Amino acid sequence: MDPVIIVGAGPVGLTLALALARQEVPTVVLDEGPGKDEPRPARTVVLREDTAALLERLTGVPFGEHGVRWTGWRSLRRKQVVTEVEFGEDDPAAPLHIAQHVLTQALRAAAAAEEPLVKVAVDSRLDAIEQERSGVSAHTRGTHGTWWRGSYLVGCDGTRSTVRKLQDIRFPGRTAVERHAVATLRAELPWEGRALFHRTPPWRQSGPSAGEVTARPVPDGAWRLDWLLPPGKDLVTPETLVALVRETLAGWSGGATPVYELLDTGVHTVHHRLARRWRVGRVFLAGDAAHLLGAFGTQGLDEGLRDADNLAWKLAVAWHRGPREALLDSYQTERRAAVAARLRAADQTLPILRGGGGLRHIVPGTSRGQDALLADGHLGRGPLGAPGAYADSPLAPRHLEADIAVDTPAGAQVTDVRVTAEDGSFVQLRDRLGRGALLVVLIAPGTGVWERKHWVSAGVMPRLAAAVTALPHPAELLVAESYPGAPAHSVLLVRPDGHLVTALSGVRPADLYAAAEAAVGGEVKEPAEAPSGAR
The missing domain is CATH 3.50.50.60 (FAD/NAD(P)-binding domain)
Incomplete structure (x- = not known):
């Protein structure tokens, strides 16, 4: 082919x-x-x-x-800290x-x-x-x-x-929704490893100054700074950018502009x-x-x-x-x-955050609510930043008797838990994604402390293994000690891209088959010869 x-x-x-x-x-x-x-x-x-x-x-x-994983996030309005988030060492939730x-x-x-x-x-x-x-x-x-x-x-x-x-x-x-002046520079800032979002900085003057600036660390002691520019098509000259850099660094350092090395500049237009x-x-x-x-x-x-x-x-x-x-x-x-x-x-949200008062009632409260929205966008959370879920996907199975709710909604990305693979090795669930196979995950407390040979032929495992073999698409059987919100002996079906198809209460071969068939775009139907125990 x-x-x-x-x-x-x-x-x-x-x-x-x-x-x-x-x-x-x-x-x-x-x-x-x-x-x-x-x-x-x-x-x-x-x-x-x-x-x-x-x-x-x-x-x-x-x-x-x-790259650099942020150690934290801080939002400032003038001189006041509005939002502060800490990320632990090697925290996967920290943006890279x-x-x-x-x-x-x-x-x-x-x-x-x-x-x-x-x-x-x-x-x-x-x-x-x-x-x-x-x-x-x-x-x-x-x-x-x-x-x-x-x-x-x-x-x-x-x-x-x-x-x-x-x-x-x-x-x-829409074209040119926002424009940002951008500069990457090497300098020592007062918050090593943290990203900073600063609204209405107190040093803001008339002219080239921007009412919003973001600083994000990059490797080798460098930072990327973004200034939200006023509406319009005014040319951003090299002199304008240097003025923004010097004014901002001086404001953050409490006086004189510290030593810095300008590495690159540009203008980022949002469409x-x-x-x-x-x-x-x-x-x-x-x-x-x-x-x-x-x-x-x-x-x-x-x-x-x-x-x-x-x-x-x-x-x-x-x-x-x-x-x-x-x-x-x-x-x-x-x-x-x-x-x-x-x-x-x-x-x-843009009209609210950029001064359009007519829609302010959507976010009750005030600037603090606005800053929370902005933080969510930068940190990959909430409606502005969270990864999309496929709750209304045409691939979602319908009317499964054994369907149960877990902490991951159907259609959302699964949580990355440790699982036991078919060869007995311990791996992360995400390591098994992207191989073309569906993933079937049995939640079985206690299996993590025993070698696989002691439980692979016990309990529900033989019946589940037979059901997985009979699925209409290649699938890999994994076992996890726990999964957020999933009771013992529940079974998760996961797509090759890591989105949850369904969670089932117990081993239900007929429901598992129907969910797998739906997940790969086929009709929801039972196999001609259902595995033992399907009914």
Whole structure:
């Protein structure tokens, strides 16, 4: 079967290629550039717990050693501390801040190691797409101008996506929602390792000063500073940026501007756009080609990585087992809804936080409530920052008799607990994701203190193992001592991208089969010959 064609060799495209390679699906990545990225210290990304874990699984690179996990978060209004959050040592909930070129280099190196499953074609600019029932063809111009044949094609080619334009997909939304002046510099600030969000700083003057500034640590004693600029299109000159740097550092240091080394500067413009369609036949969109968002510290790349994680296992099922249209359609349904919810939350909140008094009643209270909303956006919590859940997914099973509630809602990302794998080793649950198999997790207190051979043939295990073997899609059986909110002997069904399908009370083979069939886009039905005990 032909490979999947991925247009764009940025972080989202390379992540998708690696996720497909992990599931034995070959890809061709069309890179319009020369195959390397220039270092830009002012271009950084903030990764949440799940996306950082995804990248580390795919590359084998401990990104915590190449970026900085915040030790805490502080919100100030003038001179008053409004919000303060502490992160413990190696706390996975601490956002990871890393330079984008460092991330991309690691992904490129991992992709090179996956040859021949991942082929990167440099200097290959897309200019035509043709698709029919059996596949899709893409033409590139440049040094390696030619026709490429693929089973599917995914546009990960950014804001000005050629794929999106060739498929005539509308991209409505708002332009220049916010503008930020950005500077990365090396300096000693009074709060080592902490991120700081400062509203209405007391030193603010007229002219180039901004009413909001954020400081986030990056490696080697450097910081990225972002100033929210006043509305308008005034040119941000080098002199304006230097004035902002000197004024801000002097304000934080209580007087004179401390010694600093300016490493890079830029202007970051926030757009809010959402593509009308994310799938046209065998062609898909992901990342900035499908959506643009970025207010309140939320990062478009973080959402783009979730696109790749969601789409990879569905394409892998279609590539290996034949297309299931419901499964492929669910990519747009799930991901577009999740991004749309975040865009709606940002659009509703912006007027409140930026001075539009007419909607102030939505957040009763006052500035403290506003600061809490902003903190949530930066920290990956609440409506502005939390990862999207797929509660209304078309892949969700319906009317299961044994369905129970646990602390993770159906459709949300599972908690990363320690589990026992089939070979008896102890691993983290997230380490088993992304392999194309469903995960079936039995909650069995006490199993962690005994060798697997003592309990693998006892109790409910033989019956559950038989049920897992009979499922309509490959599945791996894992055992956990506990899971938040799950009673003993409950069974969790988890998708390959880590989202919970359902939690069942006890071993119920018929319900487990129906849930698995629904999760991979099939009809909800029992097998022709149900395993023993199914009824």
